[in-house]
Amino acid sequence: MNKNLLIIGFVWPEPKSSAAGGRMMQLIEVFQNDGYSITFASPCAKSDNAFNLESIHVSQVSIELNSSSFDVFVKSLNPDVVLFDRFMMEEQFGWRVTEQCPNAVKVIDTEDLHCLRKGRQQAFKDGNSFDTSYLFNDIAKREIASIYRSDLSLIISEAEMDILKNQFKVDASLLLYLPFMLDAISEEKINALPKFKDRSHFITIGNFLHEPNYNAVLYLKETIWPLIRKQLPKAELHIYGAYASQKVNQLQNEKQGFLIKGFAEDVNEVMQNAKVCLAPIRFGAGLKGKLVDAMNNGTPCVTTTFGAEGVFGDLDFNGFIEDNPEEFVENTIKLYNNVGLWNEKQKIGFSIVNKRFSKTDFQNKFLNRLEETAKHLSEKRLNNFTGQMLQHHTLQSTKFMSKWIEAKNKD
Structure with missing residues (x-):
């Protein structure tokens, strides 16, 4: 049976412009090799450097922020897996996916830990050593909440895996170390x-x-x-x-x-x-x-x-x-x-x-973990009480703010 993947992109992939674009193309390849039909959707405007995804048989859809048109779109698509490109997309669309497609596996590709990058930047700007006072910033509160609300988060660096597990105490069952996946150099x-x-x-x-x-x-x-x-x-x-x-x-x-x-x-x-x-x-x-x-x-x-x-x-x-x-x-x-x-x-x-960075090794690990997550989805969600709590509280505020913006836009 054909499996459906929806990727919600923060931006359209630009593999020639950034490592993040290259990473996204690697993820698309993994899913295609496993027989998924892929739809890539983004609220972002396309630049001239954006890769033409249709040339590799990936459907491209423009979506709107704060619009119930997304609800209709995602319910009709009914994806098996939704991949959020960075935590901001989970914030915007995660609650809509939960409401319309409750059985879809929700995955975040973090790209990098934004709270870590921003915290280090602020410490550098202040001329101070980086410590937990810089790490535990407002972005961290949003980013870690997104990780808990999702079924699996892809972490690109072992250093960031350690920070999530040891500093933020995130359960390892919610995380997967998945670096760049590259062809062997012959x-x-x-x-x-x-x-x-x-x-x-x-x-x-x-x-x-x-x-x-x-x-x-x-x-x-x-x-x-x-x-x-x-x-x-x-x-x-x-x-x-x-x-x-x-x-x-x-x-x-x-x-x-x-x-x-x-x-x-x-x-x-x-x-x-x-x-x-x-x-x-x-x-x-x-x-x-x-x-x-x-x-x-x-x-x-x-x-x-x-x-x-x-x-x-x-x-x-x-x-x-x-x-x-x-x-x-x-x-x-x-x-x-x-x-x-x-x-x-x-x-x-x-x-x-x-x-x-062996492509074969990491592709297999990822697909096995995804399959295991899908198979035991109810059990995994039941064991993630923090995630349930954040779904209940945080997403209600996000949801009603979005609905308010949508109503305001209609005036």
């Missing part, structure tokens, strides 16, 4: 990649709408790059990313080799041309797609503790992890100039992708 692919001598310059990449990425570029401009350039006067830093605004473009300095390249049509091509990837992330959460793209293309990296979080596990790094700017620069120079070290770090990157 010897054939490795041999076809450009070698050390065929590469030049540095690269950094990331969607500029994402504040940690813009901040990292600013940090490169003001602190890191002048120190690198002093020792490598002919080197260039190529900065790629979607949605480069005027404040980003004005950072360009050709004389200093600090070049804003903008949107990368093919991340693999630009990554393979570069010798070293720089990612001095000073706050953030989740997995950094730029590091995974770099490893996939044989480009060693220099990053920070926040940049590396959740990527390497117990394995060695495909470059260096440094928070001190002087040491960051020292190791960057070392990696850029030393072919033996570069080759060693490149090899480690291939090993990390193959051991920690």
